[in-house]
Every structure is written in structure tokens, then in C-alpha cells.
Amino acid sequence: MSDTNLRVSNYLETPVLRIMTCGSVDDGKSTFLGRLLLDSGNVFNDQLKAIENTGRGTGSNRNAPELAFLIDGLKAEIEQGITIDVSYRYFFTQKRKFIVADAPGHAQYTRNMAVAASNSDAAIVLVDATSGVKVQTKRHLSILSMLRIDRLIIAVNKMDLAGFSRKQFRKIKDETARTIQSVYDHPCSFEFVPISAKEGDNVVRRSANMPWYGGKSVLELLEELEVDDSKASPFCLPVQFVARDSGKRYYAGTVISGSFSAGDDIIVLPSSKRTTVKRLSVAGRDVTGAEEGDPVMVELADDIDVSRGDRLVKSEKDLAQGNTLSCRLFWFGEKPAAAGNVCEMKFYSRRIRGTISQIREKFDLDTVRRIPADVLNQNEIGFGRIVLSAAHFCLPFNDSKDLGSFLVVDLGSGDTVGLGTIDSVESTGPTFPYATIVNKSMRASMKSQHPMLIWMTGLSGAGKSTIGNLLEQRMYESGYHTYLLDGDILRNGLNGDLGFDAASRRENIRRAGEAAKLLVDAGLIVIASFISPFMKDRSLVRSLFAKGEFCEVYVSAPIEECIRRDPKGLYEKVRRGEIAEFTGITSPYEPPVNPEITIDTSRCTPQEAVEQILNYLAED
Amino acid sequence: MGPVLRRLEDESIYIIREAIAESQNPVLLYSIGKDSSVLLHLATKAFHPVKLPCPLLHIDTTWKFREMIQFRDRMASELGASLLTYTNADGLKKGINPFSTGSAHYTSVMKTEALKQALDLHKFDMIIGGSRRDEEKSRAKERIFSLRENGHRWDPRSQRPEFWKLHNSRLLPGQTMRVFPLSNWTELDIWLYIHEENIPVVPLYFAAERPVVIRNGSLIMVDDDRFKLGENETPQMKKVRFRTLGCYPLTAAIESEAETIPQIIDELFVSGNPERSGRLIDHDEPNSMEEKKVMGYF
The missing domain is CATH 3.40.50.300 (P-loop containing nucleotide triphosphate hydrolases)
Known part of the structure; x- marks a missing residue:
């Protein structure tokens, strides 16, 4: 293994980078991804053979393979000529391993773009150098903002069709930067790279056609991107599973923030019962302490009632408690979201029934502004309130992706019809307030x-x-x-x-x-x-x-x-x-x-x- | 363990626990291959020190490599796990076999139908399997919690969206869920992990002199006397190994010198061929894996 020792250790020791490609239909996502895989040496021989002679180009480029075909899809997708669902690709370079989610650009399947976003550390947004920002680009940016994907690389594609013009690049760059600033309600970092996915300029190799661009290629930027998101947060362990064995009870779960050790005093929410950590193991190994990300199995000192969905914390103040969520909703159900809808909210390891009590505003894609609304139609993002049938311990999405997000599940079909992120949580007395005689x-x-x-x-x-x-x-x-x-x-x-x-x-x-x-x-x-x-x-x-x-x-x-x-x-x-x-x-x-x-x-x-x-x- | 494998391990354990916690009657599909070995290892870790709270299920087509069956029985007894095996008795009675039946029909009866029969028989609701997204293009599109409609059908057009660690495992009567904890592992990750954790695997993965014949350009091992040799076929000894394991008449070997895990990892770094290219059943027709999945194949 000596020849590959260095590559293996680079591969194992550099955290994987999860990225996604998005942008409007025809802005060149699949061609970009094909180019990225090809030029970084990640295309198998038989795949390359399969796309020979697929070129639809003209002139000297006529026999170049159609790179988009490297990102082959499902039969249903090929029939319709569109991408329906996210496709995950795995590749590595000398520097690190990548997981890339290829997201659909078609408006109807925006939910699947959001799926890809939630599994990404950074997004590559393709914008057509000849036509600029489209409505679907804005929709994608608004989802990236809601899901807090805050590292963006804007690849201004088809520079070959724009004559590799610096002026045109600047124009698209300014326009896109303005859109990002109006869509994002919090800071994000973004870089612009002029590329031609078809010709390979600035995707993996730096372009000779655009000497005026002094920056790095997309791959170079990706290889250097830092992904450490962890911040010092208080300890929280949601209980995933209660295992019983010869009279003993063990609690399994993943530490979602902070750290804890054997001997620590902890509180079980929602019961507020106090006990001590007796023993713990991480992924089968007995340990004295565990930290964020560790899958642990815990034994507690006292025989108290703990069930799936309970949260183990060190202080009750570490989580917000309440039954009313002010939240953002991304809706993908066919039936619109409106006040009065009763649904099941699937939180991290916990389900609670709830009612949408209000839809207040929605995001208008044309003007990139919030406008008043009382329903949310399919693929719309809005702001509203949900009243839960039981108090829940959670955090705003800004503080915790795991504790601040939930799925909205339709009780009839069992389908997932929406995604929620929590802005704030409060208690509004009993969920269904006592009905006074005089109202x-x-x-x-x-x-x-x-x-x-x-x-x-x-x-x-x-x-x-x-x-x-x-x-x-x-x-x-x-x-x-x-x-x-x-x-x-x-x-x-x-x-x-x-x-x-x-x-x-x-x-x-x-x-x-x-x-x-x-x-x-x-x-x-x-x-x-x-x-x-x-x-x-x-x-x-x-x-x-x-x-x-x-x-x-x-x-x-x-x-x-x-x-x-x-x-x-x-x-x-x-x-x-x-x-x-x-x-x-x-x-x-x-x-x-x-x-x-x-x-x-x-x-x-x-x-x-x-x-x-x-x-x-x-x-x- | 470096961050790459560590993160994969953490993610898989979370998924396995989530599936078991949300299930009334879970099962872990065990196909004896390297991915199953990793899956079983992770599932054992996920519940340590408690025993794995679900049985293993192996769909036995009766045409697996002999070494696979020996390995399966050894592993089950070492782990003290409950192992269920199922064979489509009707298909066996009809003489369905990989040589004369045609690989597509054979797979449909002895693997897909057999799996569906076994799942119906035991009324399993969550079925944990070792598929990986980097194996094949339709698997690359599948969710970690993947809904199966009545009759175990997969509808690729209406997969439930899943975000972060939020999975909707709500089932209506007749629906089941397939769960894939190894979705984000690659073949390389699997081997690096097996190496790191010393996980036992079937020796067929390592290069050794084995009797093979060349059929349609593929190296097929003559594993027992049911192998019907063609007129001009004589088994010859070649140093070969297998990248995936299935039914021996339908699983091609590759010529290789890799006798150890580090040598396999070395080979993977220079390899230019996808792993499942040795599975003849994947190439019956274009989109054949997708079609099989739609019908209920794993």
C-alpha cells in the first residue's frame, strides 16, 4: 500500500465535503458535474466509452462527448428529459473526498432540490452567462437561505457563448450578488467563478481563455473549503431508542451538541427528573466521556422513566420549551397549507400532532420580498405559526439544525408535505384554549x-x-x-x-x-x-x-x-x-x-x- | 479512525437505531457480502452491550458460492444472532436455475419474488439493507428511508423528501420501508473500514487460484458439479478475486494479485471499472436495476 499511503491518509483525514449543484433548468448543471468528474479523473472507462459519439456540437468540437450523459438518470427522467430526483455522486481528488448531490432544476421538483441542500455543506449555483438570474435561481437561493447553506460558489457558466467577456461576467456577477443580498436575511459567503462547463474553463483547470480572471477554479475552491460548523453549545442528547437487557435499561442516541461524561448530573426533559450518568459507550467502545456527533449508549444511576424523544440536558434552560412555534415553512404538498390544517410534526426522534394556526406571509420570488399571505401553495416558502398538542423542547433553527427543524406529515396519506424551521417557540397556555361561555x-x-x-x-x-x-x-x-x-x-x-x-x-x-x-x-x-x-x-x-x-x-x-x-x-x-x-x-x-x-x-x-x-x- | 470513516460510522448507527426504534417488526437483510458484513458490524455496535434487537434474513437462491454459506452460518453462531433463511420453494420445484432459465427470469423468481414472499410471511415492516448509492445509478437516487407501496413496489417519482436527520417512517397498511444505512459509503470506504475494524469477510474477496471458465468475456468460477460445461469449455486455474458476491454462475471474477486488504485498497485507487460490472444480472437490459427495484428487488 506504500504507493497509495499518502492518498489514503489524505482521503481518511480530511473531512468529506458535501456539495450540491443547483440553478435553473438549462443553466448547465449536469454538464458541469460531468466536466468536474471527468477532469478530476473520476470517470470509469466504461462510462467514458458509453458517451463516445454523443456529441451534438459543431465544428472542431463535434466529436466531443456530451458530458451531461455521464450524469445518467432514471428511466422516468430520460423519458421526460428532466431530472426528477437528487442523484448522489462520490469522488475524490488528491486533497479530499466529495459527496455531490445533483439537484433537479425543474420547478415541480423543487422539494428534491431542498433535500439535496439539507445534505450539503456548500452549494454551487449555476447561472447562465448569456441570460442571468431566473425565477428558479431565486427560488433555489431562497431555499438555500432558509436551510442556512451559507457557503456559495456562483459558477457563471457558458462563458464560451458570452465570448469569455469580462464585462458580461461583471454584469451577471453584480446582478446575482444583488439577488443574493436581497434573498439572504443573514450573512453568507459567496465567490464568483466564470466557467465554461462544456469547454472545461475554470471547472478543474484554470482557464487560458479568461486571463483577466485571476482567481481559482471551482475545484480548487472546493478543495480548500473549511467545513467546521461546530460551535460551543450546551450538551443535548435526544433519546433515540431504549434497550432493555437482563433488567437493565440503556438509552441510545447521538450527542447533537456539547459533551458529557460519566458521573455528570443530567436532567431528563420533559419530565425534569434528575439523575446521574453511570456508564457510557460510544459505537460499542466503553468510554468516560462523549462529545458532539458521538453515537452513545448510556446507563443512568436511577431507574427513572425515560422514553424515545426525551432530551437529556445539563440545565433546563439549555432548551426552549413551548407548544407554539413561529416558523418558516417550505410547502410541497399538493393541497395548500392554511390555518386549521392538522398534521403530524416529525421532529428529531419525536412526533407530535399539531395545527397550523396561522399563515402570515410568503416569499414573493419576483420581487424577492415577503408579502402577506394566508395560504401556501406547492413550492412556496412562507411564515406562520403551529400550535402543538404537547409541549416540546427545541431550539430556534439558527441555534441548532437538528433541534430547530421538523417535517410536516399529512395524517391521511402519510406523505411528507412540508419542511419547517423554527424561528421562536413559546407557550400559549393549553393548546386548545379553554372555551369561555362569553367569547x-x-x-x-x-x-x-x-x-x-x-x-x-x-x-x-x-x-x-x-x-x-x-x-x-x-x-x-x-x-x-x-x-x-x-x-x-x-x-x-x-x-x-x-x-x-x-x-x-x-x-x-x-x-x-x-x-x-x-x-x-x-x-x-x-x-x-x-x-x-x-x-x-x-x-x-x-x-x-x-x-x-x-x-x-x-x-x-x-x-x-x-x-x-x-x-x-x-x-x-x-x-x-x-x-x-x-x-x-x-x-x-x-x-x-x-x-x-x-x-x-x-x-x-x-x-x-x-x-x-x-x-x-x-x-x- | 479518521473523520471520514468516523462520520460514516456515526451516520449509519444513527440510521440503524432510528429504523429499529420506529419499527414494529424490523429485519436486517443479510446477503453475506462485504457490505452486509459492515452493516452487521455497525448494527452490533449500535446496540452494544445489548444484543441486536432484530433477526437477520438471508434469501437463499441455493446458488450462492459454497464459501458464502459456510461463512454465513459461522457468523450467525458467533454473534448469537437469530438467522432466518428463505428459499422460493415453488421456483425450486419448477427447476428455475441460472443456467437454463435466463438470468432475468431466474433473478425475478429466486431473488425478487423470494424476498417479497419472505417479507410477507414474517410481516416485516422495516427492512434494513446494505445497498450503497455509489453502486449503481438508480441506487444513487434512492432515499435512506425508502417507501415501498403495496406489493413492495418502488415509485421513483414520488419519493418522500428527507432532510438532515429527519426521516418520515409513517406507514399505511400494506406499505413497508426499506432502510439503507450504508447509502453514503463507497466501495473504498467499505474496504478501509473493514481494514480498520478487522471485520471478517468471505475469503472469495481475496485473490487465489480458482477454477474458472470464460463465458461472454466474463470469468465464471466453477464452484460445484452443477456447473454445466459447454463443449469447448475446460475450467482453468487463474488467480482471481470477486469484487461483489452473488449467485456463483452470475458473478464474474476479476484477475487480480490482491491477497490482502491493503492490496485491495491499492487496487481500488487505480481501478477504472465500476464494482457491479461483474454482476451479469445488472446488464440484462438498459435501466435493468431500476426495473428490478420498481418490482421490489433490493
Whole structure:
């Protein structure tokens, strides 16, 4: 084995890189992959023989084999001339082993592209140098973003047809970079490589046709990519299987984060029972400790009840508990997703029944923006809430892919109809709240009004309180039952225990939202005015209300104008250094993306602003 | 163990545990080959120190290499595992055999039908097998948890999407699940792991002088006296080994000097031929593996 010693040790010691190819139909995914395999010496002799004389080229290139045929598909696929499902290929170079998932480009089979994405460390996105970003490219990017595939290589393909032009490459590069920045709501790294999969430029070998490109080939970039994703997270071991043998019980599972050792005190969730780790083994070997990724078998000191799906942790605070998930959903069921759908959620080693309680927004591919929606059709990505029939211990997807994701399973067919990623989790009392005899609609009809929350957000001094007061006065005069919920008033009472750090500000808004919910339930029209600078907090409040019960009013004014007005003298205090954190000056304000109403108070009077709101409510 | 094998081992153990945990009546398909040996080794590790909580099932066509059957019985008794074997008695009675019946029909009756009969007989709901995606193009497209409809049919057009470690193993009456813990292993990974873990395999994988005849360009070993020699055929001794093992009349050998695992690994690094090219049944017709899978073959 001496000749291959070095190759074997490179192969074994460098972590495998899992990559995927995606992009729109005809942007050259299969040809790219064929070229990658061929030029890296990973095509078998008989495969090469099988594609001889398949060339459809012209001129000197006429006899070149059709590389796409190396990525041969299923009979059903060849019949239809499209790729239906993901195909996995395995190859290695001198540097490392690769698993490449070849994903379908066809819109109908986008779910399978998402399957490929979930199994990838990085994605190669093919974009046609002659035609640029297409709708399907945007769809793929939005799925990559949702699944947090944050290492992208954008291969601008067919450079041969674009005359190997630097100018054209730049144009496509700028366009694609803009799309990525609007689709991704979190940081990601991306590199652009001008390639010709057909001719082999910059796929494995650097191109002689594009001397202006000083960078690396796609394969060189892949060979150097670091894949270490692990971050210091607290210990969590979901129990996969309970094994019994001669009176003893053993718990099998994979450590999904952190580490633990024999002798450690642990807590079993959801029962919250405490015990100690007596003994453990990893993949059949007795060990004293285990870490992330290890498949362990654990013996506990006490004979307590532990079942599949339970989570072993060191502190109860390490996981979020709740029965209501604010989540993103990628829907691939034929029947649309809508409020009221009862499904089974398949979490990591645990199934729980649940109800979609709300679909709030969806991602519009043409404009690359979130737009209001109450259903999700096949292949759409949206935002909504799911209420589970039992409390669940999990984490937001940002913190843990394993604990923050779930499948949506149709109870009738058993099919997987959606994929969810958790944004936040909370408890909303019993899942199906106790039905009071007098309810919201009865209270509302007594008042002859449609109860709702009008939430005004904007900088201090933008005019929220002025407009809020005037609006309540006008509504009161028209016979409506209202209540004005003001940030300052709340801070003197209910929220008197809160400070101004990030967590307290968040809690301030959460309590305001919950208080407003009770008032709306009482049948009132609630007008709330809070700076509420963070989108995340505002969407949490929005998620507490049904469609039509929440109206976001963005009260905007230029910061200079707010400083000039400074009704409470706060900006002056900031200037003098008496207040450290202040929205708009030292901490950010995130403007709403799709507010129901936007008011620019530097261009209208408070009376005109109130008219604008009343007109909107009358139409709605 | 380096990160590549370590990760494969972790992934496979997770899948095996998940299948057993979600199943009412699981079974591990054991075909005696190197992949089955690795699968059995991993399954044993997955439940150590507890015994493997499911039986092994071997579909015996009665035409396996003799060394395979000896190896199977030795392994089962060493592990103390419960081994079930099944043969399609009806096919046997009808005299279906790999020489005169035609390989496609023979495989359909003695392997595919036999497997379906055995699964129905024992009412297994999750069937764990050692297929790998790098073996063949239709396997490259298959899910790790792969649904089988009534009659064990595979529908490649409507596979359930699976993400990360989330597998939907919900079954309606009549449906079963095939589970492939070795999906992401390559032939090279298998050998490197066998080497690392000292896993016993059938000696037929190592080069030795064996009696073979050349039929249609393939080296076929004369393993017993049921082998009907053609008029101009005389077995000759050649130094050969097998990259995969199946029914001996349908499994071609390759000429090789590789007598040890390191030599096999050496050979793989320079090899330019796919592993299953020695399986004659895969080449009955284009897409033949896909067709067999649709019908319920492994």
C-alpha cells in the first residue's frame, strides 16, 4: 500500500465535503458535474466509452462527448428529459473526498432540490452567462437561505457563448450578488467563478481563455473549503431508542451538541427528573466521556422513566420549551397549507400532532420580498405559526439544525408535505384554549365593532403618541370602544421591573403584545404606540393575532426632524451622554418591510395622518 | 479512525437505531457480502452491550458460492444472532436455475419474488439493507428511508423528501420501508473500514487460484458439479478475486494479485471499472436495476 499511503491518509483525514449543484433548468448543471468528474479523473472507462459519439456540437468540437450523459438518470427522467430526483455522486481528488448531490432544476421538483441542500455543506449555483438570474435561481437561493447553506460558489457558466467577456461576467456577477443580498436575511459567503462547463474553463483547470480572471477554479475552491460548523453549545442528547437487557435499561442516541461524561448530573426533559450518568459507550467502545456527533449508549444511576424523544440536558434552560412555534415553512404538498390544517410534526426522534394556526406571509420570488399571505401553495416558502398538542423542547433553527427543524406529515396519506424551521417557540397556555361561555365575538358584537390592534412603530419624536391620541379621540367620538396602550404608561406599571438592555426591551414589547391580546379579546380596538425598533419583536406581536386583527402603522420621520422636535428632551440627553443606548442614534431601527400603513409625518399634519388610518380601516 | 470513516460510522448507527426504534417488526437483510458484513458490524455496535434487537434474513437462491454459506452460518453462531433463511420453494420445484432459465427470469423468481414472499410471511415492516448509492445509478437516487407501496413496489417519482436527520417512517397498511444505512459509503470506504475494524469477510474477496471458465468475456468460477460445461469449455486455474458476491454462475471474477486488504485498497485507487460490472444480472437490459427495484428487488 506504500504507493497509495499518502492518498489514503489524505482521503481518511480530511473531512468529506458535501456539495450540491443547483440553478435553473438549462443553466448547465449536469454538464458541469460531468466536466468536474471527468477532469478530476473520476470517470470509469466504461462510462467514458458509453458517451463516445454523443456529441451534438459543431465544428472542431463535434466529436466531443456530451458530458451531461455521464450524469445518467432514471428511466422516468430520460423519458421526460428532466431530472426528477437528487442523484448522489462520490469522488475524490488528491486533497479530499466529495459527496455531490445533483439537484433537479425543474420547478415541480423543487422539494428534491431542498433535500439535496439539507445534505450539503456548500452549494454551487449555476447561472447562465448569456441570460442571468431566473425565477428558479431565486427560488433555489431562497431555499438555500432558509436551510442556512451559507457557503456559495456562483459558477457563471457558458462563458464560451458570452465570448469569455469580462464585462458580461461583471454584469451577471453584480446582478446575482444583488439577488443574493436581497434573498439572504443573514450573512453568507459567496465567490464568483466564470466557467465554461462544456469547454472545461475554470471547472478543474484554470482557464487560458479568461486571463483577466485571476482567481481559482471551482475545484480548487472546493478543495480548500473549511467545513467546521461546530460551535460551543450546551450538551443535548435526544433519546433515540431504549434497550432493555437482563433488567437493565440503556438509552441510545447521538450527542447533537456539547459533551458529557460519566458521573455528570443530567436532567431528563420533559419530565425534569434528575439523575446521574453511570456508564457510557460510544459505537460499542466503553468510554468516560462523549462529545458532539458521538453515537452513545448510556446507563443512568436511577431507574427513572425515560422514553424515545426525551432530551437529556445539563440545565433546563439549555432548551426552549413551548407548544407554539413561529416558523418558516417550505410547502410541497399538493393541497395548500392554511390555518386549521392538522398534521403530524416529525421532529428529531419525536412526533407530535399539531395545527397550523396561522399563515402570515410568503416569499414573493419576483420581487424577492415577503408579502402577506394566508395560504401556501406547492413550492412556496412562507411564515406562520403551529400550535402543538404537547409541549416540546427545541431550539430556534439558527441555534441548532437538528433541534430547530421538523417535517410536516399529512395524517391521511402519510406523505411528507412540508419542511419547517423554527424561528421562536413559546407557550400559549393549553393548546386548545379553554372555551369561555362569553367569547370575543360575542363581546365584539355587543360593541358593534371589529376588535383589533393598531400598532404604531417609529423613532422617538416621529409622532406616534400625537397620532395615537388624536386617533383614539376621533374613534371615541364615533362611538368605538378603544384603549390606548402607551409605552411610557406601561413602563410605569406592568413593565416597571424592566430596564433598557436588549433583553428587557424585547420583554417590554412581548408583554405589550400579550396585554394588547387580552384587550382585543375583550372586544376593544387597541391603539399601541411603541418605538419597537426590531423586526423580530414586531413579528412576534403580529403572530399573536389573527389575520385582519393586526394593523401595523409605520410612523416615519427623518431622524434630523425627530431630533429637532425632541418632545421629551431625550435626544438632548443622548447628546449630553446621559443616555447610552438610544434608537436611531446609538442603536438601530429596523423599518417594517410590509406595514399595512406608512405615514411620513414630515409631509403631513397629525389630522391628515389620522384620516389616512381611518380610511384604511374603513376599506378593510 | 479518521473523520471520514468516523462520520460514516456515526451516520449509519444513527440510521440503524432510528429504523429499529420506529419499527414494529424490523429485519436486517443479510446477503453475506462485504457490505452486509459492515452493516452487521455497525448494527452490533449500535446496540452494544445489548444484543441486536432484530433477526437477520438471508434469501437463499441455493446458488450462492459454497464459501458464502459456510461463512454465513459461522457468523450467525458467533454473534448469537437469530438467522432466518428463505428459499422460493415453488421456483425450486419448477427447476428455475441460472443456467437454463435466463438470468432475468431466474433473478425475478429466486431473488425478487423470494424476498417479497419472505417479507410477507414474517410481516416485516422495516427492512434494513446494505445497498450503497455509489453502486449503481438508480441506487444513487434512492432515499435512506425508502417507501415501498403495496406489493413492495418502488415509485421513483414520488419519493418522500428527507432532510438532515429527519426521516418520515409513517406507514399505511400494506406499505413497508426499506432502510439503507450504508447509502453514503463507497466501495473504498467499505474496504478501509473493514481494514480498520478487522471485520471478517468471505475469503472469495481475496485473490487465489480458482477454477474458472470464460463465458461472454466474463470469468465464471466453477464452484460445484452443477456447473454445466459447454463443449469447448475446460475450467482453468487463474488467480482471481470477486469484487461483489452473488449467485456463483452470475458473478464474474476479476484477475487480480490482491491477497490482502491493503492490496485491495491499492487496487481500488487505480481501478477504472465500476464494482457491479461483474454482476451479469445488472446488464440484462438498459435501466435493468431500476426495473428490478420498481418490482421490489433490493
